[in-house]
Amino acid sequence: MSAPEDTPLLEIEHLSVTFGAAHAVRDVSLRLDPGGTVVVLGESGSGKSVTARSVLRLPGRRASVRGRIRLAGCDLFALDEKAMRQVRGRDIGFVPQDPNSSLDPLRRIGTQVEEVLQVHGAVADRRARRARVAELLALVGIPNPARTARSYPHELSGGMRQRVVIAMAVACAPRLIIADEPTTALDVTVQAQVLDLFTTLQRELGTALLLVTHDVGVAAELAADVVVMYAGRIVERGPAAAVLTAPAHPYTAGLLGARPRPGLRRGELAAIPGGPPPATEVVDAACAFAPRCGRAEPACSATAPELRDVGPGRAAACLLPIAPLQEVGA
């Protein structure tokens, strides 16, 4: 695949994914430049994982998908399954939340990493492949790569297993890594190491990163472009530094206000009342957040707001966006 300079690496256009009556992803469009980072931030049921997995054409069983996804100009939905298998692993590396779901418990670590190289024909010579496995394990910060290559997954800690999965994801030097809550199952000190690893790998390999998380802190840490999802839709997007300090959408503001933070000791947190609507009950002709929103007016329940510009590089899907520079929770 080759493309002109100004083509985005990843272009998602009007993606909609339904599971029977459940409308998990609604008209999501986003783009990611070569080497760039986009963080998709949302809570459970927001559609963030389904969006990311749709890029791999693995949205889940019985999914019905509409829209278009292009990788470096190539329409992924037009590929046959065999070609798509080559895209996964070679052009797109995938890091799931649970490393155990990507590792075979009965086979040695080295064999599994080597297999990725072999399947995609990245390194033909067997001896060179073995050397590359050790390089990859060292690259992701695994001490004693030779010994680890001979280990089985259960002999490694959760953090080390996640590093192995990341090594597999970057084995063929893909142009895009998709990571779905890659640090959620890890302890906080190990999470810090893994986030640092993503940043380092991006710098060294020039890989683009699409990272899905529920953690505002992770989004802020990666200081990337952030896309906030709620009930299957993008409600806000823009540079993390701006969105997470002066949110325009009341839901983003609510997420930030609900976080315990220093100086608020045991004070009332600005909890968002109620819970997100089930994906079967979201209607298209209203703002899905309106029933929980303190700013909502009657119009919010009668119109679905479009994403509109609210500042440099920023957009929000809200009829009554919060004016810039207003305090969080104000």
Added chain:
Amino acid sequence: MSLLSVENISKRYANGVLAVDDVSLSVAPGEIVGIVGESGCGKSTTAKIILKRLEPDRGTVRFAGHDLADVRGRRLRSLRARFQLVPQSPQTALDPRMTVGAAIAFNLRVHGWSRAKIPDRVDEMLDQVGIAPRLRDRYPHELSGGQVQRVAIARALATGPDLLVCDEAVSALDKSVQAQVLNLLARLQRERGIAILFISHDLGVVEHLCDRVAVMYLGRVVEEGPAEEIWARPRHPYTQALLSAIPGESRSRIVLAGDPPDPADAPAGCAFHTRCPRAVEECARRRPDLLPLAAPHRDACALSTSAVPV
């Protein structure tokens, strides 16, 4: 006097793991005490011992002056009504085949409430946690995660406890919903004087809610003190690293080498010395005690300023 007093408890599992190693802590009436640490640090085993679901190898747990090792049968049951568990996962916390009202009623029956008084008590408890009593006939799957966790708290509150033991009680909840439950716990402490032992891996939440915090690493308490103090001036290098690892916080990051050691094969000396950026030779030989004795803020580090004899 302490409501709960844990004195020098230790527990070694059959597989050789010393999960809890000489842990002491106390909770005063109406106090919220946090236990914080990463997986394998022994915080959940400590909770199980406190709830008498697990016998310690050594040490004593006293609740309201009673040594739990000596209490059995009917007396244990009546004591248990006064310390109740709020479990981790809202999905497994409640029996999916029982309505939420029935789940609360069941806990009341176990503790000897008369049938006539139960329905009013169930409604009162649901109201306490901000759930409309008309939802009593719903099943857990018909409620949101935050509502189910509040039902679990209502069930624990029903017997009129003096102490709630919350084991990762908000960890599985989305942040927007987690805030609802944290507000509820803070209100219960404020308005009803309920003491809480709050076990969590989430430092931000612990700092927000707790009066005092004990930081655990590989089965031992490495630092304890007022939550604000520990947040602002952590002394133990592990606490410092833990705080600096919170994503999105503006502390300068202390990246620890490697993973926590295998609890079955804990290092000699200070258990943290293998990952500690400040470790010196002595750390591998001698295990530091929590010092200064009886001070409000103590830590177990050979290099800590508090370790200098005064």
